[in-house]
Amino acid sequence: MTIKSFHPPQRVLMGPGPSDVSPRVLEAMSRPTLGHLDPVFVAMMDEMKVLLKYAFMTSNELTMPVSAPGSAGMETCFVNLVEPGDKVIVCQNGVFGGRMKENVERCGGIAVMVQDDWGRAVDPQKLEDALKANPDTKVVAFVHAETSTGAQSDAKTLVEIAHKHGCLAIVDAVTSLAGTPLKVDEWNIDAIYSGTQKCLSCTPGLSPVSFSEQALEKVKNRKSKVQSWFMDLNLVMAYWGGATKRAYHHTAPINALYGLHEALVILQEEGLQNSWARHQKNHLALRAGLEAMGLKFVVPESERLPQLNAITVPEGVDEAAVRAMLLSDYGLEIGAGLGAMAGKVWRIGLMGHASNPRNVRFCLSALDDVLGRIKAPVQHGVALDAANRKLAG
């Protein structure tokens, strides 16, 4: 048998990521590959840093994409900032906080968990209490936008509390970057990581990170070596850092970086604030349609993410069968529940390029049809009108 070229079908990606990739990004990625030390490529890297600083709203010198997915950005923050024996408070309100705990422990740190209900924001008072009970804590970590539940936490307040107790703050912004307000310098965030496949609408596989001066001081003055050679920022900076000489560390994913460069140019053209507003507007339209059908949101209104809409699966409905029908009949992907929410919720993403009125209408029409066919207990024929009123306003 001769295996032929792989031609994926055209889908509409409205899950928890990856989101639809802009055709401009895909086109940029098909341009000629350069050497990773070619001066033309190095000049592009410098632009990339400028663009990422814009997206993160920071002037941090160490702002760059890690050559691996969001999970590697997470590891980069933990392996560099946590030394064996360090106490780290992890605020958990979903799946990704659990991964932070794993990271702390694999670095030889001591994880103190502060638990909140899944589907709710992190409670600042619980963090304050935990810091008072653990005055020897070095680092506080939390997820700004919990993709597993659709909850948004108050990053500014949580970082303030961490600093009041002399701790550095690590923030997961994989799903928040470009989708919802995020101000690294104004909020004094010490170390932050994101991903390319959520609200930046780039292909998966890169993780933008940013470290403050203070965080970098800690990395430079560690007592022990960073346990990961690949993610040791002291070494990575020989390639990404400095204005003068660039030295080989690893071969950068050249064409993937062209894609991220283009995604960030698109973001800059639109404007960060306009991108946040667009995510909010499309969320409100989708919400109006879903609620008109009688579907319920998991997260209370004031803590909801516009780019990740978690809704409860109606009683008696086979949630996997609905997703399978959406995929086969409409080429539409929405997300299943993760962890404790598996089987109980759907997660509808309106991320980046995919956050647009056409997708809002498409998703509502498709859901109306599929839920009608399986005789789910929802209102039919009303969702589009409700969404249209919001989109017109």
Ligand SMILES: *Cc1c(COP(=O)(O)O)cnc(C)c1O
């Ligand atoms: C998607 C996601 C990650 C992991 O990113 P990958 O690119 O899948 O490794 C981490 N944290 C949050 C909040 C995410 O949504």
